[in-house]
Amino acid sequence: MKILVGIKRVVDYNVRIRILPDGSGVDTDGVKMSINPFDEIALEEALRIKEAGNAEEVVVVSIGSDACQQQLRTGLAMGADRAIQVQVDGPVQPLTAARALLKVVEKEQPGLVILGKQAIDDDNNQTGQMLSALWGRPQATFASKVELAGETATVTREVDSGLEVIEVDLPAVITTDLRLNEPRFVKLPDIMKAKRKPLDTLTMDELGVSAENDIQVGHHAPPPQRQRGIMVEDAQQLVDALKERGLL
Amino acid sequence: MSILVIAEHDGHTLNVSTARTVSCAAAIGGTIDVAVLGSGIDAIASEAAAIEGVSRVLAVSGDHLANPLAANLAPEIVALAGEYSHLLGPSTTFGKDVMPRVAALLGVNQVSDIMAVEGERQFKRPIYAGNAIIDVTVPEGATVVATARAASWKQAPQGGSAAVENRDATTSAPGHTRYVELKAAGGERPDLQSAPKVVSGGRALGSADNFELIYKLADKMGAAVGASRAAVDAGYVPNEMQVGQTGKIIAPELYMAFGISGAIQHITGIKDAGTIVAVNKDPEAPIFEIADIGLAGDLFTVIPEIEALL
Ligand SMILES: Cc1cc2nc3c(=O)[nH]c(=O)nc-3n(C[C@H](O)[C@H](O)[C@H](O)COP(=O)(O)OP(=O)(O)OC[C@H]3O[C@@H](n4cnc5c(N)ncnc54)[C@H](O)[C@@H]3O)c2cc1C
Ligand SMILES: Nc1ncnc2c1ncn2[C@@H]1O[C@H](COP(=O)(O)O)[C@@H](O)[C@H]1O
Numbered sequence: 429m430k431i432l433v434g435i436k437r438v439v440d441y442n443v444r445i446r447i448l449p450d451g452s453g454v455d456t457d458g459v460k461m462s463i464n465p466f467d468e469i470a471l472e473e474a475l476r477i478k479e480a481g482n483a484e485e486v487v488v489v490s491i492g493s494d495a496c497q498q499q500l501r502t503g504l505a506m507g508a509d510r511a512i513q514v515q516v517d518g519p520v521q522p523l524t525a526a527r528a529l530l531k532v533v534e535k536e537q538p539g540l541v542i543l544g545k546q547a548i549d550d551d552n553n554q555t556g557q558m559l560s561a562l563w564g565r566p567q568a569t570f571a572s573k574v575e576l577a578g579e580t581a582t583v584t585r586e587v588d589s590g591l592e593v594i595e596v597d598l599p600a601v602i603t604t605d606l607r608l609n610e611p612r613f614v615k616l617p618d619i620m621k622a623k624r625k626p627l628d629t630l631t632m633d634e635l636g637v638s639a640e641n642d643i644q645v646g647h648h649a650p651p652p653q654r655q656r657g658i659m660v661e662d663a664q665q666l667v668d669a670l671k672e673r674g675l676l
Numbered sequence: 677m678s679i680l681v682i683a684e685h686d687g688h689t690l691n692v693s694t695a696r697t698v699s700c701a702a703a704i705g706g707t708i709d710v711a712v713l714g715s716g717i718d719a720i721a722s723e724a725a726a727i728e729g730v731s732r733v734l735a736v737s738g739d740h741l742a743n744p745l746a747a748n749l750a751p752e753i754v755a756l757a758g759e760y761s762h763l764l765g766p767s768t769t770f771g772k773d774v775m776p777r778v779a780a781l782l783g784v785n786q787v788s789d790i791m792a793v794e795g796e797r798q799f800k801r802p803i804y805a806g807n808a809i810i811d812v813t814v815p816e817g818a819t820v821v822a823t824a825r826a827a828s829w830k831q832a833p834q835g836g837s838a839a840v841e842n843r844d845a846t847t848s849a850p851g852h853t854r855y856v857e858l859k860a861a862g863g864e865r866p867d868l869q870s871a872p873k874v875v876s877g878g879r880a881l882g883s884a885d886n887f888e889l890i891y892k893l894a895d896k897m898g899a900a901v902g903a904s905r906a907a908v909d910a911g912y913v914p915n916e917m918q919v920g921q922t923g924k925i926i927a928p929e930l931y932m933a934f935g936i937s938g939a940i941q942h943i944t945g946i947k948d949a950g951t952i953v954a955v956n957k958d959p960e961a962p963i964f965e966i967a968d969i970g971l972a973g974d975l976f977t978v979i980p981e982i983e984a985l986l
Contacts, residue, residue: 441941444940454808551804554786557776560747561781586915589686589916590860595854597851597853641784642785643814648810658968660971664981666953666969673951675929676986
């Protein structure tokens with residue numbers, strides 16, 4: 429079985445983002461960029477499945493400008509066998525990303541596609557669900573445990589009311605939650621080895637995909653800020669302050 | 677304009693997220709219908725009919741709709757979509773799972789997490805863990821498929837008396853996705869997503885046993901219990917208690933954080949709270965920058981002291 433993993437290049441989660449003064453977007457100039465943390469978890473899961481003998485090949489895919497080759501290389505250094513860049517300049521919305529991924533799926537015929545549950549830049553949380561809808565295959569979102577047995581996967585999902593378990597036939601799309609695993613660190617020799625692994629580039633034209641029904645994104649504003657309040661000295665003052673506000 | 681709200685329920689009762697989503701729909705305007713999909717849903721449909729502002733409840737029954745499987749629900753929702761300009765779901769794990777599948781089947785992008793309505797097709801939503809708020813506009817001609825950010829919308833009040841229209845499902849199960857079970861820690865405590873008071877603990881608690889301190893205080897206050905990701909990852913508490921960017925986004929009147937540092941991913945989940953209280957032994961902890969009432973101290977002494985004063 430082949431596993432396809434989607435990787436998005438995003439602003440590193442430790443960066444405090446800055447909105448451009450004219451509100452036209454978020455300043456990404458000179459900002460540290462990384463693999464979306466949920467996608468690192470997706471790749472780790474794929475590698476573990478391969479290492480357990482349940483898959484032969486792990487392919488990482490990113491839809492983005494040439495800059496995303498950096499994240500694909502990191503994915504190769506983590507242990508992916510091959511990388512595919514779908515070349516596109518500018519932002520890609522989930523429906524377009526899903527359509528492009530579907531074309532790659534049709535070419536590659538994976539038994540499993542693992543994506544992150546959400547990209548931490550746009551926080552959309554849509555692409556995996558959309559890909560499985562377009563593909564007509566099962567979706568198992570927000571996974572915290574994946575068990576494979578033959579042609580099915582049993583997936584534990586983190587839902588608001590607890591842990592939900594579902595069983596899906598393969599091929600299927602799984603999206604990862606934070607507690608699925610802890611991604612490995614990349615070792616220096618692996619970075620060197622990764623340079624020799626294949627990275628193919630496709631274009632949206634070659635795939636026959638173009639953006640449709642894009643949502644127009646307008647003004648960016650900072651969120652309303654909460655003000656620093658008062659500091660109290662002890663439990664008594666804390667309880668008094670709460671009583672004053674009618675909260676106790 | 678006509679809006680279809682997709683109800684969330686557990687097979688027995690309606691989830692409060694439905695009444696919140698109706699509030700968001702009311703801000704958009706036009707007629708509001710609610711779709712309840714499931715099996716044996718009469719009581720749930722009546723609950724939905726009692727939400728103020730709802731014109732009609734479509735109660736769609738089918739055995740394959742009994743459990744919340746997106747692969748089964750989405751085609752049925754699409755079958756209802758024709759009459760509507762807007763399809764709205766809650767931004768809960770249920771809505772986040774099913775609505776994008778619906779959007780893709782309709783060939784549109786989804787607006788995730790509506791915080792405010794600026795026009796029929798124009799909304800505000802958060803990106804970058806709530807660190808930027810953007811204006812988005814859905815293009816003309818495309819059905820608006822969206823989720824409503826729970827913490828931004830109050831529950832629409834009771835007092836409605838919508839007509840309930842019973843229908844049989846028109847789709848069948850694709851069969852490739854099977855529901856196994858829900859493992860809910862459950863318990864008698866108030867629901868984290870709707871409780872007016874929440875007491876939360878972080879990594880500083882140090883163990884599941886020590887977390888009893890938080891439960892005891894919460895019980896005394898009639899509060900729900902939350903946690904940081906660090907506390908969940910360490911296994912002190914179950915996952916459904918996580919508050920934050922990737923957990924629950926909540927807006928209680930009172931949020932009390934004990935031994936939580938205040939990482940942006942956690943703050944995102946509590947920004948809309950009325951009053952935030954923080955107890956942390958580090959006076960420089962970032963959580964104090966946004967707390968209304970802060971106390972620099974050791975939670976293991978402060979919590980029993982607070983309890984004694986209640
Ligand atoms: C993609 C992504 C998503 C994330 N999503 C979430 C999310 O949804 N929710 C979330 O919470 N986190 C989330 N995180 C994790 C987040 O970045 C922090 O790591 C986490 O919130 C830290 O939890 P904490 O405050 O309990 O632990 P710490 O940061 O370790 O803080 C513990 C605090 O306790 C204090 N303390 C220690 N002992 C005592 C004592 N005896 N009395 C009082 N205070 C004491 C310390 O001073 C410290 O400030 C996410 C991270 C990533 C990368
Ligand atoms: N441009 C992209 N390239 C590769 N994968 C992507 C891209 N956009 C989204 N994805 C995948 O889809 C997941 C969910 O993204 P989103 O729906 O944008 O929140 C991400 O975690 C990725 O795995």
